[in-house]
Structure formats: structure tokens, C-alpha cells
Amino acid sequence: MKEALPKLIEGGAFSDQRGTLQFVNDFDMSVIKRMYFTTHPSIETIRAWQGHQIESRWFFCVKGTFKVKLVKIDDWKNPSDNCEVFEFELNENTPQVLYMPNGFANGFIAVTEDSKLMIMSNYSLGEIEDDHYRFDSNKWVNWEQ
Template sequence: MPQIITGGKHYDERGNLLYNNDFDFLGIKRMYCIENADTEFIRGWTGHKIEQRWFCVIHGRFILRLVKIDNWQNPSKESDILEFELDADRLNILHMPKGYASAIQAKEKKSKLLVMVDHSLREIDDDYRFPINHFKKLL
């Protein structure tokens, strides 16, 4: 089940310190950043049978929608969509376990999303794409 790993923020006379002391980097093999072209564009649906992903906003704000895939060749159009909002004010991290697909939308211009993955690039072939309007509701 997807979950938020809660970060925090400390402020003193020196400035802000963002932290996430509960996140375990063990098993992370690669990372990349996503910066959508604008706030209307929705990147998705992209799913993974085997890979896990962790998402953390490093600038701005994002809506991340996740859906559990019941059939990789023809997923149910009625699957429940889980929605999470993350922003750069804390280092909250959303864990997407294997078996899910994501749709990612920036809610502020120039927002940046850090994505961490537990498999190296081309280590496995585990990329499944579905039309953005496949599931019962997106917005």
C-alpha cells in the first residue's frame, strides 16, 4: 500500500533545515528529477510490476495519483485512484510499491520532483503505459 514517509522542518536564526529521518535509502539504485512542461500536463499513467518508486518534491508542489493494477494487459477502468499532494515545504516522501501506476501533475510552475528507484536503468523491462484517460476519473 502506498504511504507517506513524513519529513520535517526546523527553523532557527540560521535558516531552514528540511529533514526526513525515517526514510531508508537502502536499496535505492538510481534517481532522477521530473519537471513537467506546465501545470496542465499530466505525466502518466506509467506502471511497474516489479520496481518500487519513492517521490519527493524538491521545488514547488505536485499531485500524484496512484492506481493498483489488477491486470497488466487490460486493467480495470473502475480501479480506485489514490491521490497525494506533496510540496517542497517538508521532505515528505511518497512510497509507491510495485504493482502500481502513477500519474504526475505539477501544481506550480517550475516544480521539481525527485524520483528514486530500486532497480538500475535497463536492469529489468518493467515499464507499462496506459492512456491518461483509461481509469474512471483522473481530475
């Protein structure tokens, strides 16, 4: 069985005299059990690294722009410094959802002030135990670049 990799689910937009409608019609929300938002008032705020062996996540930029980085974890107790990093940029003007399969850790930083990111999960809060892992924010990348 092939392992799942992160992917962007592309959307689109339609504009007329009434305004603009954005959509991501290929995003199947049937597995989503909860969602929440994080707002970064500063481009210096780094949220990294949070990982899940079981849980999957989806990210959608509501406002501004975020750099989102995902790492496939090779050992949850002592991950290698050489894990592959996948990098994405999510922007409010480009409707797309980033899928992070289970087995990955995520980190993100706002590119513009007051950026807002919606995060969705396929598990309810407290539904699974001991599936939250944190790693040093500079373990795999230099966020200053």
C-alpha cells in the same frame, strides 16, 4: 502475506537564524539504486500512467507542488476501469517521501509552475526487462478536476 500499499513517509523541519533544515529521517534509502528529476514548466503537463510490476518508486517534491496519483493494477494486459486510485499532494514546504510499491501505476501533474519532482527507484536502468507499462492518461481520473 499482506500486499504493500502506498504510504507517505513524514519528515520535519528545523529553523533558526541560519535558515531551515528539512529532513525525512524515517526514509530508508538502502534499496535505492537510482534517482532522477522531472520538471514541469506548466500546470497543464500531465505525466500518466506509467506502471511497474516489479519496480518500486519513491517521490519527493523538490520545488513547487505536485498532485501524484497511484493506481493498483489488477491486470497488466487489460486493467479494469475501476482500479482504486490513491491521491497525494506533495509540496516543497512539507518534507515527505511518497512510497509507491511494485504493482502500481503512477501519474502526476504540477499544481504550481516550474515544479520539480525527484523520483527514486530500487532498480538500475536496464536491470530488469519488460517492466514498463503505459496506459492512457485519462483511464482512471479526470486530471482537469
